[in-house]
Amino acid sequence: MNWIYPEIKAKGKPDYTTLHAHLLHVGEAARHFAQAMGFDPEIAYIGAILHDIGKASPVFQQRLEAKEKPRFPFRHELASLLFLPCFDEKLHEPLIEMVVAHHKSIKNDPRRKGILDLEEEHEDVFALHAKGWDDWAPKAVALLQACGVPLVAAEAPSLDSAEDAYYRVVAYCEKKVKQRGYAKWRGLLMAADHFASALIDQTSEYVPRTFRAPDLSFYERQHPLYPLSLILTNDPRPHTIVVAPTGAGKTDFLLRRCTGRVFYTLPFQASINAMYQRIRNDLLPSNPELDIRILHGSSKVVVEGGKPVEQVLQPLVGSAVKVLTPHQLAGALFGVNGYEALLLDLQGCDVILDEVHTYTGVSQAIVVRIVELLRKLDCRVHIGTATLPTCLYEELLSLLGSEHTFQVRLPADVLETFNRHTVYKPDPEEIWAIVDQAIARREKVLVVCNRVQYAQEMYVQMREHSPDVDILLLHSRFKRCDRTEKELLLMGMDEQKRPVHRFNTADGPCIVVSTQVVEVSLDISFDLMITDCAPIDALIQRFGRINRKRSEKTIGHYKPVYVLPPPESKNDALPYDLEVLERSYEVLPDGEVLSETT
Known part of the structure; x- marks a missing residue:
């Protein structure tokens, strides 16, 4: 021109x-x-x-x-x-x-x-x-x-x-x-x-390509091992709260509830990266021009393998599907620069708030305020989690309106088929014998610590204790490029998503030491967990990384999770409240199967 x-x-x-x-x-x-x-x-x-x-x-x-x-x-x-x-x-x-x-x-x-x-x-x-x-x-x-x-x-x-x-x-x-x-x-x-x-x-x-609603018919797939896939989603109520165990098909169910453009929120960078890749793998083969984006502090790293234009698109309006953190939406609450465009982008869309139980304190309050805002913007709000405290459930339901909310829980007989963990409460000095026995059985061991410092110290001890075993450390303070590389390694994949036969895809024993970043939306399945004590809902979510792969053969077979006692001081209990840890530890069984119905 x-x-x-x-x-x-x-x-x-x-x-x-x-x-x-x-x-x-x-x-x-x-x-x-x-x-x-x-x-x-x-x-x-x-x-x-x-x-x-x-x-x-x-x-x-x-x-x-x-x-x-x-x-x-x-x-x-x-x-x-x-x-x-x-x-x-x-x-x-x-x-x-x-x-x-x-x-x-x-x-x-x-x-x-x-x-x-x-x-x-x-x-x-x-x-x-x-x-x-x-x-x-x-x-x-x-x-x-x-x-x-x-x-x-x-x-x-x-x-x-x-x-x-x-x-x-x-x-x-x-x-x-x-x-x-x-x-x-x-x-x-x-x-x-x-x-x-x-x-x-x-x-x-x-x-x-912007402002197009995605075709989500891919998620209409059904399978008896995923009971939520058998529940119809055409309920006329606009909002959703679904509480179901890991592996029940929550992601597919939440996406099937969507009728327009989708904002899919998750709490951690690792889980956002994994969900972004999953949705791309699910939807792009049949619709290569579908506008799927990701937004978090390191999202440019995630799309580095694509065209440069994919990087500049991430924060812009009009995507068909955007995977992000609720904190990206919180900019609209606090009036940060450009919030007016964000409000317009959200108007009338479907917003999925996944794993809401992981937010505590100020973050939880922000999520509640976000739900209030989404209602005012005529959004359809879909909340999914493996566990949700009653007080938070009731507050969210009050905001959405019970008459406007499709509430979904699985019946007790179905929940019993998701029992897959035996909980033990060992003394801290016993963990080394537990690790030795697991390595001898050629099992994959996941160790979860509540703080980065504890994870770093545990990693050093594990390296010294098991020098011949493949060991990985994962937490939130790694540089962006290192974090992305470690997440792929944890999944046992290369950049082309091919198995590398390490960690999650390993044929032999391995140890991963991590913080809470491993709790949600990472599709890994290990054989045994040793974990710091955490609030009961967070523990249940952590346990979902053990014995995750559900099949007719694995139903009724249980794998061990070992929960260490709470610390003695309030400072050592951070980021959690010591009283909450003590009460959570008290109600856990010892040497018994953890029931999904309780």
């Missing part, structure tokens, strides 16, 4: 995207997103074209290449709003909402660069943003025309008209800043701007 005024840039190094190109990219994304989100697509397109037109100012162009930081801040979005007179006055309110704060809050911006901040702290704000008006305003209007937006006049506004527009924007913002709520139009513009800025010339290719 022939860009007009190609010397006018929207971006500096390394892309030097022309302003004409950037405006069209954002406009295309905004129009598509508006259609999906229930906005007027044409107003969205106009706002997208207007939002950066102020970059045509020579002040901005000079600052793109400036080596020294200018004394006075120039906000291109404010210069853009000087062109409001070019548009029908009925459009001014949504245009202001889209443009004025798409980078900075209008007031109390952390760097004091919002429009009202500038008005408080600087003189002649308008004069700087209109500098050289007669020279550059006609070029800006020509760009607007080239992008195909309807203008009320073909000429650039006069300087007086631009000044009047600026102060009308100031007055509008002074009124709005006193009101509660959030700017939906701002969220739409920010979503489109971030998308187009990340994908640049590939925007046209990827925009049509």
Whole structure:
């Protein structure tokens, strides 16, 4: 395409995207997103074209290449709003909402660069943003025309008209800043701007793939070993709470309950990585263009093997399925930068909150508040866990509404078939004999510690005690690339998901020392566990990594889990409450099968 005024840039190094190109990219994304989100697509397109037109100012162009930081801040979005007179006055309110704060809050911006901040702290704000008006305003209007937006006049506004527009924007913002709520139009513009800025010339290719509900019919599969697969999910109630043992088919069941775009939340990076790969393996063979994404602190590492565009897509709106932590959703609660776009992205979607029992204290409170927020956004909320404290269950059910929630539990006779662990309470000095006997039987041993320091110390002791045995240490403090490599090794797979016959796929004995990161959504099955005492619900989840592979032959066969006594001091009990540990330890059986029905 022939860009007009190609010397006018929207971006500096390394892309030097022309302003004409950037405006069209954002406009295309905004129009598509508006259609999906229930906005007027044409107003969205106009706002997208207007939002950066102020970059045509020579002040901005000079600052793109400036080596020294200018004394006075120039906000291109404010210069853009000087062109409001070019548009029908009925459009001014949504245009202001889209443009004025798409980078900075209008007031109390952390760097004091919002429009009202500038008005408080600087003189002649308008004069700087209109500098050289007669020279550059006609070029800006020509760009607007080239992008195909309807203008009320073909000429650039006069300087007086631009000044009047600026102060009308100031007055509008002074009124709005006193009101509660959030700017939906701002969220739409920010979503489109971030998308187009990340994908640049590939925007046209990827925009049509966004906001598509996935075909989840793959998960309609049934098998008698997975009793949840035999339960119909077409209950008309929008929300779900399912409590069932590990291996009962919760993941498939929760996904079958979804009817729209899906946000799948899990608590730990390792479990998120595993779920992301699982869903990709399940769905992409029949739909290779399905937009499946992952989002956590190290998610770029996970998609490193893919195209570069896959990395920049991860935090953007519009995915068919996104696997993430609840803390990524918590940004909408706390109003972090870009929260408006996140709220719009979530609106009306299916949100799965898996393994909610693992959250404690502040994290648990945040999850409860997230459920409140999701209800207000008309989301369908699906909660799944192996165990859930009664008080938390009742609070979540109250938030969702019992009349709106499909509650699922397996009957007692089915739960009994999931009994697979014999619990023992050994003295700490006995664990070395237990390990020796397991190694002699060529078994896989999993040792779980409550704190990273304890895991590191135990790993050293295990190395010294069993120097000829393959041993792995896994916890949350490894560097991103090392953590990803260790998770693959724990699974016993290479990067192509082929067995490497180590740890989970080992043919002989091995030892893994880990922290709580091993508790959820890692599809591993070891023969024996030695674990620090933890709250009863966390212990049950940990036990799910032992004797996990369920078959007709394994039903009725039990494998041992050894739970060590709680420490004596409150500090040593952290991150858990000592009283909770003592009570959990007290109710555990010793030398008996742990029943799933109790």
